[in-house]
Amino acid sequence: MNAPPADFRRVALASVDWDDRRFAVESHQPEEPIQSSISRHGILAPPWVLQTAAGKVAIVDGFKRMRFLRERGEREVVCAVFPSHVKPRDLWAWRLEARLFGPPPNPAEKARVAAILADGAFEAHLVSRLLEGFGLPRHPQGLARWTGLARSEPVLLEAAARGIVHERAALELAGWPLPPGDRADFVSLLRHLRCSASIQMEIIEGFRDVCMMLKRPVGDLLRCTEVRGILDQPDWSHREKTRAVREWLDELRLPRLKARERLFRARLRRKPPPAGTTVAPPPSFEGSQWRLEMVFSCDDELRRRLGELEVWVESDGVKALLMPEQAVEPRGRLRDDP
Amino acid sequence: MKTPRINVVRMEAAVAEGFVASQLRKNLPGASFEVVDRIADGSPFDPHLLEVTAYRGRFLRQCPGTRHYLCCGYRILHIGVQCTLQCRYCILQAYFNQPNLRVFGNTGEMLQLLEAELASHPHDLHRFGTGEFTDSLLLDPLTRLSSRLVPLFAGRANAVLELKTKTDFVEPLLDLPHGGSTIVAWSLNAPTIRRSEESRAASIAERLQAARRCAEAGYRLAFHFDPLIEHPDWKRGYGEVLDRLFNAVDPADIVWISLGAFRFMPELKSIIQDRHPGTGIVYGEFIRGLDGKMRYFRDIRVELFRFMNERIRAVDPGLCVYLCMEGEDIWRDVFGFSPEERGGLPAMLDDAVRERMGIVAGKP
Numbered sequence: 001m002n003a004p005p006a007d008f009r010r011v012a013l014a015s016v017d018w019d020d021r022r023f024a025v026e027s028h029q030p031e032e033p034i035q036s037s038i039s040r041h042g043i044l045a046p047p048w049v050l051q052t053a054a055g056k057v058a059i060v061d062g063f064k065r066m067r068f069l070r071e072r073g074e075r076e077v078v079c080a081v082f083p084s085h086v087k088p089r090d091l092w093a094w095r096l097e098a099r100l101f102g103p104p105p106n107p108a109e110k111a112r113v114a115a116i117l118a119d120g121a122f123e124a125h126l127v128s129r130l131l132e133g134f135g136l137p138r139h140p141q142g143l144a145r146w147t148g149l150a151r152s153e154p155v156l157l158e159a160a161a162r163g164i165v166h167e168r169a170a171l172e173l174a175g176w177p178l179p180p181g182d183r184a185d186f187v188s189l190l191r192h193l194r195c196s197a198s199i200q201m202e203i204i205e206g207f208r209d210v211c212m213m214l215k216r217p218v219g220d221l222l223r224c225t226e227v228r229g230i231l232d233q234p235d236w237s238h239r240e241k242t243r244a245v246r247e248w249l250d251e252l253r254l255p256r257l258k259a260r261e262r263l264f265r266a267r268l269r270r271k272p273p274p275a276g277t278t279v280a281p282p283p284s285f286e287g288s289q290w291r292l293e294m295v296f297s298c299d300d301e302l303r304r305r306l307g308e309l310e311v312w313v314e315s316d317g318v319k320a321l322l323m324p325e326q327a328v329e330p331r332g333r334l335r336d337d338p
Numbered sequence: 339m340k341t342p343r344i345n346v347v348r349m350e351a352a353v354a355e356g357f358v359a360s361q362l363r364k365n366l367p368g369a370s371f372e373v374v375d376r377i378a379d380g381s382p383f384d385p386h387l388l389e390v391t392a393y394r395g396r397f398l399r400q401c402p403g404t405r406h407y408l409c410c411g412y413r414i415l416h417i418g419v420q421c422t423l424q425c426r427y428c429i430l431q432a433y434f435n436q437p438n439l440r441v442f443g444n445t446g447e448m449l450q451l452l453e454a455e456l457a458s459h460p461h462d463l464h465r466f467g468t469g470e471f472t473d474s475l476l477l478d479p480l481t482r483l484s485s486r487l488v489p490l491f492a493g494r495a496n497a498v499l500e501l502k503t504k505t506d507f508v509e510p511l512l513d514l515p516h517g518g519s520t521i522v523a524w525s526l527n528a529p530t531i532r533r534s535e536e537s538r539a540a541s542i543a544e545r546l547q548a549a550r551r552c553a554e555a556g557y558r559l560a561f562h563f564d565p566l567i568e569h570p571d572w573k574r575g576y577g578e579v580l581d582r583l584f585n586a587v588d589p590a591d592i593v594w595i596s597l598g599a600f601r602f603m604p605e606l607k608s609i610i611q612d613r614h615p616g617t618g619i620v621y622g623e624f625i626r627g628l629d630g631k632m633r634y635f636r637d638i639r640v641e642l643f644r645f646m647n648e649r650i651r652a653v654d655p656g657l658c659v660y661l662c663m664e665g666e667d668i669w670r671d672v673f674g675f676s677p678e679e680r681g682g683l684p685a686m687l688d689d690a691v692r693e694r695m696g697i698v699a700g701k702p
Contacts, residue, residue: 141612212621254623257635284625285636287406288667 004094006080011049011057013070013077020058023050023091025099025112028154028161035068043069043077050091051084060091061098089121100133107149107170108161110134114146149174152183159187166197172204178218185222192231193245194238203242206249213253257284267321274308276301279321290322339506339540341479342422342439345386348372352392353443358481359390365480383437385422388477393442397451401470406628407663408677410596411684412500414470415452417483418442421473423504425536426614427565430471432606441477445486452490456497463688463697466491469502469523479507485514492517495698498691500560504539506548512555518695521593522552523560526583528575531567535619542579546586553591558695564598564662566642567619568634573645580649589654593694594687597643598662601633628665636668643672658690 037044047062059066060082069077082091096113099105105113113134117127131138136146149160152174160170165187173186186207190200211218221227230236230244251258264281273279273292280291294309296302312318347362347369354373363371369388377389397416403409418441420430442448456464468474468487478484484501491499492515500521501511511522524545527535532542540548549559561583563576600619602610607620624632633639643661650659660683661669666676677683691697 209621212618254625254635256623256637257625260635260637286625286633287628287665 004080004082004090005086006048006082008046008078008080010076011079011081013066013075015056016049016066016070017052017054017056017058018067018070020052020056021063022088023058023060023095024063025109026154026157026161027106028108028158029106031064031068034064038065038068047077047079048082048091048095049079050082050086050088053084057081061095092116093122093126096130096134100130105134106161106163107167108157110136110167111146111150111152111157111160111174114143115150118143118147145171145175153180155184155187159191164191164194166200168197169200169204172201176204176208176218182217182219182222185219189222189227189231189245192238193242195242199242199246203245203249206246206253210249210252260285264321271312271315271318271321273312274305276305277309277312339544341507342388342476343386344369344388344439344480346370346372346384347388347390348374348377349390349443350377350392351375353390356443357445357486358441358443358483361482362388362390362480365482377440379435381438387438388480389438389440390443391440392444393448397442397448398455398466399470403663404629407665408661408669408683409663410465410660410687411682412465412467412687415448415466415468415487415499416442416471417448417468417474418472418477420471421476423473423476423536423539425504425539426610426617427535427567427600427602427619429603429606431609431613432603439472439477441472441481441483445483449486449490456494460496462496463691464497465500465684465687465691466497467500467502467523469500473503473505474501474523475503475505475507475511478510482510484510488514488516488520491519494519498695498697502560502562504536504545506540506544508548508552511552511557516555516557518556518558519697521558521560521695522549523562524549525562525564526579527563527565527567528569528572528579530569530571530575535567535617542582546582550586553587557591558593559587559591560593560595562596562598562662563646564596565600566597566646567600568622568638568642569618572642576642576646577649580646580653584653589657590694592654592657594658594660594690595650596660596662597646598664599634599639599642601627601631601663603631607632629663639664639668640671643668647672656693658686658694660686 048060049057159165276295278293399414420439502523623635627633669676
């Protein structure tokens with residue numbers, strides 16, 4: 001079996017070309033844990049470097065470790081040194097192969113791997129194996145979403161790496177052609193809300209829908225009075241803020257449905273069902289299956305409540321409550337709109 | 339409107355000598371023809387490729403309605419898959435495993451099955467259509483399939499054929515012996531939607547001109563306003579098309595008009611966003627319907643349908659207008675009755691066939 005042709009030897013940190021970052025895969029993770037490990041135990045796994053024509057070396061794997069050693073004033077470190085004739089393509093293949101058996105890659109790392117594998121330098125069977133190993137899609141369209149994330153702004157990659165923006169949401173945001181500032185504001189919003197992956201997706205889709213419906217740039221929405229007001233609420237938890245943002249988006253996306261819901265609630269307040277009974281329309285008023293729920297503790301109470309319910313059903317106003325009627329026709333608008 | 343530009347016809351050997359294959363050879367003299375044992379699904383998309391396969395599935399199918407909404411009960415005669423009109427709202431965009439234009443070449447087998455089906459239930463009224471998975475007439479100038487289908491239905495006492503299209507490719511139909519048993523139907527939309535969302539289809543004027551020619555040749559007509567799309571000034575747009583429709587053809591020649599509001603599988607939204615970033619059709623007040631599809635909030639649908647129905651009724655109060663895939667509550671809001679009160683939606687359409695086409699089979 002052919003092992004990678006590396007020599008393990010001491011490398012002077014002064015010979016490192018610190019500007020050569022062609023092999024960098026940013027994890028966007030805090031550096032403190034690895035620094036602490038090095039301080040305690042030293043370098044346990046030698047970094048990889050490639051000799052370059054100018055007598056220098058380029059870091060292949062171990063950017064954080066090497067940088068920390070330099071900051072500590074170390075002069076040299078034992079590395080796996082690859083001769084200059086080794087092809088970068090082979091180095092990448094070995095490096096990615098080794099990475100397969102490490103901790104699960106975060107979305108920023110996966111995006112970088114996708115970009116490396118998508119550039120056409122590798123044999124198809126190797127690409128296929130590595131894509132599968134890294135949990136990346138093989139379909140060109142799916143892979144393009146990941147390479148799009150790799151090209152995205154550091155603020156999004158960092159948020160994705162740290163789990164602030166979940167993987168699907170990060171891909172969605174990366175694929176949405178936005179001015180960089182707007183994407184950063186979106187990340188900031190999601191950082192505030194700290195919601196689940198599915199709710200992040202719902203919020204992104206909501207903003208996108210509203211932008212298209214109101215024909216407004218997303219920046220206007222992200223920085224509007226309503227959103228600022230929600231995020232600035234000093235006493236609200238992130239869950240309350242998330243709920244408020246979702247409700248605000250729904251009001252803009254579904255103004256007529258929301259108007260009907262308000263109408264229904266107002267009528268229900270004017271004509272409440274008997275105590276212990278609740279009435280609910282079909283979800284989104286779609287279809288004709290209404291729900292009625294009654295709470296009771298004994299047969300006497302059940303009998304009494306059924307009697308009260310019958311009186312209620314026969315009274316004025318119940319038909320109007322249940323029968324559909326065109327709601328007023330509100331249109332979604334922002335408070336800042338003239 | 340021009341027929342699709344086909345550079346390559348790839349045929350399975352089993353159908354390479356069949357009717358469709360011979361018509362294609364005659365009508366596509368500039369194309370190259372390849373014969374292969376089998377055409378697998380999932381071949382890369384090529385807009386100028388036509389696949390001719392020996393279909394091994396069900397040629398005759400029920401309309402894929404769901405139990406949550408009322409279905410017209412029409413039956414599908416499955417003649418092929420895909421369409422080059424590429425309307426932006428079309429579900430065929432989601433057929434990733436069969437992206438290419440495909441027609442089934444084992445026509446004899448299909449017609450045999452069809453005849454056996456009609457013969458086995460002679461007292462039922464059969465409504466068949468070919469426009470579910472492709473446009474009924476898009477390839478007809480090349481395949482001349484209509485010359486086999488239309489005469490088969492001609493004069494039958496128990497069956498009608500509906501050919502649904504957005505083209506004006508009616509020339510092959512005009513001299514066929516149709517016997518009054520074929521309905522030629524057009525999907526129509528508001529002019530702005532036609533221009534932006536179905537720009538490769540025939541213009542409204544071309545479709546109406548084609549309808550007029552079919553009516554002059556004795557065909558009965560139908561129109562489908564589906565998908566109705568809520569857009570700025572939609573009342574003016576749809577009203578204008580209705581005016582043009584009733585100016586172009588005699589309402590008495592129309593068997594039915596269907597109305598359907600835009601609805602889509604949730605997965606189609608991202609496909610449309612990716613392929614047509616400029617379109618606004620997927621951004622509206624959509625809720626998840628009982629069948630899992632996204633549809634306009636009910637009040638919007640009711641408003642669209644009421645407007646259309648009132649405008650149609652003002653011209654021809656007796657014309658059969660029906661809703662495609664809607665619930666009884668919507669029917670009541672729009673028409674003031676539910677199809678169940680009239681024997682069900684399929685029975686209503688059967689009645690329209692009897693009244694406007696003089697076909698009497700299945701009458702109780």
